[in-house]
Amino acid sequence: MANLSRKEVTRNNLLEAFWSLYVEKPIERITVRDITDLAGYNRGTFYTYFSDVYEVLEIQKSALMPTEDMIIDPLKEIQNNDGVIEESINGVSEYIKNHGERIAILLGPGGDPKFTHELKARVRGIIMDFVRGIDIREIKEYEYLIEYHISGMINMYQLWVENESNITEDELSILYERISHDGLLNITSGMLNDRKTGS
Known part of the structure; x- marks a missing residue:
């Protein structure tokens, strides 16, 4: 100071x-x-x-809201690297390390019920402004896709906090990336069919 x-x-x-x-x-x-x-x-x-x-x-x-660059950089990477995200995920990890504790409290049962909505609205607004700027065809459908994605990410993080970080932050990030890249149904199917010996 x-x-x-x-x-x-x-x-x-x-x-x-x-x-x-x-x-x-x-x-x-x-x-x-x-x-x-x-x-x-x-x-x-x-x-x-x-x-x-x-x-x-x-x-x-307001101080906990993600920056525009943090939200837009992964989309730019997807555009430029055939769907692969590498660099910008580091920014998300840094954001969680710096603000995760406070975000967890605001998202938790004793926090501010409006925060989830405000966080989603900010992220969705920035993403939609970006995709309107590049003039994608399915703009209306894309907004629903984004809502699904944002809600899933927030809910995964809430559960992680409720479970007292029972997997590492890196494991959570990897799982999130697997879901994003491979799809929920494919991963769920693989997990359900990959049983322990004797099950």
Whole structure:
């Protein structure tokens, strides 16, 4: 934080104090006084930066949204590399490493019910803008394909968090890539027919 101004440091401290509380209890039970007491400021300082606790939550959610490049780069790779994605998956992995914990809380049962919708809407909007720009033929159908893909990815991640990361992050990424490349039915069929000895 050496390069941040005093105002930026104060604002970040308030944001972090809010998040520490949000991890423990629902937003309806978080007060401005809770935040300022934890961060070591007075209530007036809070209102210098934010209007209420709900604005703080919106700022936190906004900071977790994936960048346009992260969403578009895999599509460009698919176009240029005959459907193979290599480089851009690293960006997704880095994103999960940096933000996964907070995303998990927002997507979880005690999180913000609107976050899933907002996350999907952002990703879908960026992708649809891209495909409209390259003028694909089946534009209406493609939107449904994207919705299926995004929902599956989010739900896989939610289950992974609920299962307390019972497979590694790399294994989750590989499984996700297998589903994307080989198709759900092909993989399901293979798994159902690949039984343990004696089954």
